[in-house]
Amino acid sequence: MTRAAADAVVRTRSTAETEALGERIGRAAAPGDVVALWGELGSGKTTLVRGIARGLGVPDRAVTSPTFVIVHEHDDGRLPLFHVDLYRLAPGDVPSTGWDEALSSGGVTAIEWPDRVATLLPAERLDVHLSAGGGDEREIKLEAAGPQARRLLEAAAA
Numbered sequence: 001m002t003r004a005a006a007d008a009v010v011r012t013r014s015t016a017e018t019e020a021l022g023e024r025i026g027r028a029a030a031p032g033d034v035v036a037l038w039g040e041l042g043s044g045k046t047t048l049v050r051g052i053a054r055g056l057g058v059p060d061r062a063v064t065s066p067t068f069v070i071v072h073e074h075d076d077g078r079l080p081l082f083h084v085d086l087y088r089l090a091p092g093d094v095p096s097t098g099w100d101e102a103l104s105s106g107g108v109t110a111i112e113w114p115d116r117v118a119t120l121l122p123a124e125r126l127d128v129h130l131s132a133g134g135g136d137e138r139e140i141k142l143e144a145a146g147p148q149a150r151r152l153l154e155a156a157a158a
């Protein structure tokens, strides 16, 4: 039996725990996987991407919050990681960001502020919704659409 979608909720109490969640996703990631990270400023999206990078074997320190660059490509891990941050994207700018290339290149794509391009997101993806609780607590809801994303979700929630 296969189900079209699945979800899970993970609560973290520190930056390290959110990174560890990302690391499990990165270890399980396969070519073409897409992770969309939804959540307010400071909710932990980049922190989770840092974990994904670590799980892919990208050296530490490489993942930062891109301020003016929309796509950061990391080629030094097991698979290429495209870290996309759409915060500053103006409507209509999508074709010039190079992120289509990211999706088709056989790498792993992690997208911050996916709401900027909501209708253009690939249907098969892992959605990660982060929300801040009190202090260092974060509630992280994972929703998988498609078999690849389900595998990621199962690895993440394990």
Ligand SMILES: Nc1ncnc2c1ncn2[C@@H]1O[C@H](COP(=O)(O)OP(=O)(O)OP(=O)(O)O)[C@@H](O)[C@H]1O
Residues within 6 Å of the ligand: 012, 013, 014, 015, 016, 017, 018, 039, 040, 041, 042, 043, 044, 045, 046, 047, 048, 065, 112, 135, 136, 137, 138
């Ligand atoms: N449980 C936690 N998980 C993740 N980050 C946490 C946690 N507790 C505290 N933090 C802190 O919250 C901040 C998260 O910052 P981060 O850059 O990851 O957020 P972001 O969602 O990418 O923000 P932005 O929208 O500005 O890109 C960091 O300062 C981090 O240390």
Ligand SMILES: [Mg+2]
Residues within 6 Å of the ligand: 045, 046, 047, 065, 112
């Ligand atoms: Mg960020």
